Amino acid sequence: MEKPFANQSMAADTHLEDPMQLHNRTVDALEGLSGVHPGKRRVHAKGLCCRAVFRPSGFAAGLTIAAHLRDKTAEIEAIVRFSGSSSDPSLADVLSPGKGLAVRFMPAGGDVSVLTAVTVPVFFAKSPASFLDLIKEANRLKGGGIEAIAAAAELAAHFPEARHAMAHVGKLRPPASYGTCRYYAIHAFMLVDEKGNRRPAKFEWMPELGVETLSIGELKSLPEDYLERDAAERIKKAPLRFRLNIVLGREEDPTDDPTLPWPDDRERIEAGILDVTDVIEEPDGLLMDPTITGEGIEPSDDPILRFRSPVYEESMRRRSRGE
Numbered sequence: 001m002e003k004p005f006a007n008q009s010m011a012a013d014t015h016l017e018d019p020m021q022l023h024n025r026t027v028d029a030l031e032g033l034s035g036v037h038p039g040k041r042r043v044h045a046k047g048l049c050c051r052a053v054f055r056p057s058g059f060a061a062g063l064t065i066a067a068h069l070r071d072k073t074a075e076i077e078a079i080v081r082f083s084g085s086s087s088d089p090s091l092a093d094v095l096s097p098g099k100g101l102a103v104r105f106m107p108a109g110g111d112v113s114v115l116t117a118v119t120v121p122v123f124f125a126k127s128p129a130s131f132l133d134l135i136k137e138a139n140r141l142k143g144g145g146i147e148a149i150a151a152a153a154e155l156a157a158h159f160p161e162a163r164h165a166m167a168h169v170g171k172l173r174p175p176a177s178y179g180t181c182r183y184y185a186i187h188a189f190m191l192v193d194e195k196g197n198r199r200p201a202k203f204e205w206m207p208e209l210g211v212e213t214l215s216i217g218e219l220k221s222l223p224e225d226y227l228e229r230d231a232a233e234r235i236k237k238a239p240l241r242f243r244l245n246i247v248l249g250r251e252e253d254p255t256d257d258p259t260l261p262w263p264d265d266r267e268r269i270e271a272g273i274l275d276v277t278d279v280i281e282e283p284d285g286l287l288m289d290p291t292i293t294g295e296g297i298e299p300s301d302d303p304i305l306r307f308r309s310p311v312y313e314e315s316m317r318r319r320s321r322g323e
């Protein structure tokens with residue numbers, strides 16, 4: 001069966017289906033959160049780029065022909081970007097609620113594959129239109145000077161589909177390190193095997209150092225960019241290591257709604273180990289579009305996943321013009 005979009009971003013397709021340019025209006029609304037910061041991403045504005053190597057375990061070879069997941073003797077080059085979720089690049093690390101880990105796998109002779117993940121397992125909205133409504137509402141509440149906690153309560157009341165994500169965000173504590181977070185790619189993807197069989201799966205990164213957060217007492221003396229400093233210091237001594245889990249979905253598990261978690265007991269396969277080895281300057285034109293999956297992994301029918309492609313391209317277009 002033809003595999004549409006397997007090796008390219010989905011931006012062009014969504015442009016055709018979207019004469020209203022919802023993605024443009026969404027980027028406008030994201031800019032409303034903390035203003036325009038020239039040259040910066042419209043969210044996840046503050047980040048640290050690193051070089052990494054991924055070593056597949058080979059356990060996923062029966063499930064997918066993806067070049068970076070099959071061969072257990074391979075060493076796959078990767079670029080990693082850790083980030084804080086805020087739209088404001090000057091916000092102190094401790095104040096930015098979620099953290100991100102975006103990985104660009106670059107297998108020799110195979111397709112590039114991007115995996116973006118954050119420290120909450122579900123998303124706030126199940127459709128692009130409701131996401132835009134939610135951001136507009138967040139902007140309105142901010143304009144009204146409502147305090148953060150009251151604003152969050154109001155958002156949760158107006159957007160019931162956001163309740164799981166809000167509950168997770170409410171429980172987040174500042175991490176000890178980018179290397180001590182568990183990161184979830186949230187969406188379902190379809191794994192495609194040699195015979196063309198497709199099955200739904202999710203991805204998550206487990207930190208080798210374990211999950212570690214900071215106590216209130218430890219927060220007092222932290223520099224604003226403590227996470228970047230910590231990562232740079234740790235990486236000088238030893239790679240930051242993460243294990244990639246593939247979570248296998250069952251027929252009844254929703255693939256089109258990123259606000260809903262899958263049950264905890266789903267089978268997990270350890271697909272490989274990522275070693276983050278060096279801090280680097282951000283390469284020009286780095287775009288972590290999650291619909292760039294490469295052969296062997298396809299975006300699912302999740303409308304948020306597909307929508308992210310034109311949004312990220314628009315954010316990239318603006319920031320690369322220095323806007």
Ligand code: HEM
Nearest residue numbers: 041042044081100102116117118131185186288312315316
């Ligand atoms: C409607 C849904 C979403 C919108 C509109 C959105 C928007 C954006 C934008 C505009 C950027 C900056 C892109 C760039 O300039 O390169 C970004 C980055 C990012 N987003 Fe999203 N996002 C959405 C959903 C998600 C979800 C579900 C996740 C978690 C899996 C996520 C994780 C990230 C991460 C980790 C980055 C930083 C990527 C990097 O380091 O380059 N986003 N997002």
